[in-house]
Each structure stands twice: as C-alpha cells, then as structure tokens.
Amino acid sequence: MTRLRACIRSIGRFQRLSHPFTNPALFTNPTSFLFAAHRTSIRRTxxxxxxxxxxGKTIxxxxxxxxxxxxTAKEFARTSPKNLKLILTARRIDTLKEVAAEIAEEVGDxxxxxxxxxxxxxxxxVNNFVSSLPEEFKEIDVLVNNAGLVKGVAQAPEIAAEDIKVMFDTNVTGLINMTQAVLPIFKKRSEGGRGDIINIGSIxxxxxxxxxxxxxxTKSAVRSFTDAMRKELIATRIRVIEIDPGQVETEFSVVRFYGDKSKADAVYKGVEPLTGEDIAEVVVFAAGRRENVVIADTLVFPSHQAAAGVMHRKS
Incomplete structure (x- = not known):
C-alpha cells in the first residue's frame, strides 16, 4: 500500500495537469482514486x-x-454522432437550416x-409529411412530439376564440395527427411493431x-391520449413516453405574452428555471434505454419548484 501511494503521488506530480482527475485528494488516497476511475469508466460505458x-436511427x-x-436535436446528435438521421420540423425553415448547420459544425457529417x-x-x-420525405428518411424510429404553445393568461369568459383554436390545433390535434402519420411505420415492424413516441407534456x-x-x-388531453395509447400498444415493442417539464425558460413565455419580453422575463425573476438542454437530456436518455425499458412518465422540476404554482423566489 505504501508503494502504491508513492506511485500515485509520483503520477500526480508529473501528470496532474493532463490527468482527468484533478482533485488532489485522489492522488493521496488510493481508494478514492480507484473509485473515481471506476466511476468514470462506468459513465463512459x-x-x-x-x-x-x-x-442508425431516424428521429x-x-x-x-x-x-x-x-x-433535443442537438443532444441526439452529440450522443450518437456517427450514424444518425434527424428530421427537424417547424414553421420557420430558415431557422431550421441554421440549426442543421450548427449540428454539422459541432459533430460533422x-x-x-x-x-x-x-x-x-x-x-x-401533416398528412403529406411522411410521403414527401426522401426515401432514406422514411424509416422513422423515434417521434418526439414537442411542438406546442400557450397564448395569453385570460380567464373565461374573456379567452379569445383564436387563442383557443391555435392551442388545441397545435398542442392536441397536431400531436395526434403527427402520431397517426408515423405510427403505421412503427406497426409494420416485427413483434407487433417497434419505435418510440415521446410526447412533451407539462406540469x-x-x-x-x-x-x-x-x-x-390541452396538456391534460395529451396526457390522456398518451396513457390510452400506451395501453393500446402494450402487445408491441412500441414505447409510449411522456415527459412533463415544470418551469422552463424558452420562447414559451414570450409567445404567451404576445412578444412582450419584459413580461416574459418577469416570469423567471428570482428563480433558476430549467433550460431546453435539461429536458433534451431526459428525452435522449429515454430513447436510449434498452428496448424492454420504458421511461413511461417523467415529471421534471427545477429545484425551486414543488408544484405548478408552488415556487420559491429569491428576493
């Protein structure tokens, strides 16, 4: 043990700057050093x-x-950068092209x-979506139903009819139609079907x-649709997953307040909300489990949040 300590001290003196374990305690405590090395090895594995x-999947x-x-698109690319196909959809095609360029710059071809x-x-x-895809992108393996929005904070009877329509058309009907467009691809595979449907819900x-x-x-409807579909597909290898974020800082609040950024910023005053990256990591983790493992239902809060309306704000 004395020789082992001496050896590790020597390694620490001459290689500490380039060694992945930069905590000096690891070089004087052999047990800690070996445990850290083992833990890092597990993470890499x-x-x-x-x-x-x-x-090889198409997402x-x-x-x-x-x-x-x-x-989520970027996290999938980082996680499996060697052989992956990503189909990214949105209304803003120029912005999507920018995202595609960012991914190419980060992970290559x-x-x-x-x-x-x-x-x-x-x-x-939506009905024309699958048929219009290039042949090499048609064998979809994972559908992430993320598109959604919120408009306004009005209460009945003052809620604008157009806001009601756009929220249901996007958050509910759009999600269901996308699922029905892609699900036949999953169901034609062996053992009753294979693939992942990942729905982004909400607290x-x-x-x-x-x-x-x-x-x-709308989000309650998504939850009911997801739960029912999971039961309907129980005899298949199709995984139905819902991920429900709490408070996340994205364009969500800007859209809610019709572009008023000052009102949107006030939502996050005194708190540290989740980021898009936080939820993306959960999405990719769920899709990357063994086929027999379903992360069926996940609720993700920032540490200051305990419920939809229960938050601790720093003064």
Missing part, C-alpha cells in the same frame, strides 16, 4: 451503450427551431439532418392553474 442503441423532432426541440417546413396545426401538411396537464385553463386542458 453507459454513454457508449446509449450511442450504440441510437446508432423526428417537431418544433425543432428553438427551445426544447432545438436542444456522421449525422444527416433534414429540415422540413411543417405546421403541425395544419392537417393537410399543466397534471395541475391546472388560474390563467392557463385552455393550455392546461
């Missing part, structure tokens, strides 16, 4: 296993021009990215709050 499971992410969708202009609230566009679908009645209703 887990990461490589997840990359291997995702390798659709809706609402991929910003926020959670954009972060091992990830093929197809930007597709798509408004999920338009049934005709609002579990806990309705004042000033959000319509948005909460």
């Amino acid at each position: 887990m990461a490589s296993a997840m990359a291997k499971r995702l390798e 659709v992410v809706t609402g991929a021009s910003s926020g959670i969708g954009k972060s 091992g990830v093929k990215v197809l930007p597709v202009k798509l408004d999920v609230s338009n049934p005709d566009e 609002a679908g579990r806990e309705p709050y004042a000033g959000g009645s319509i948005y909460c209703a």
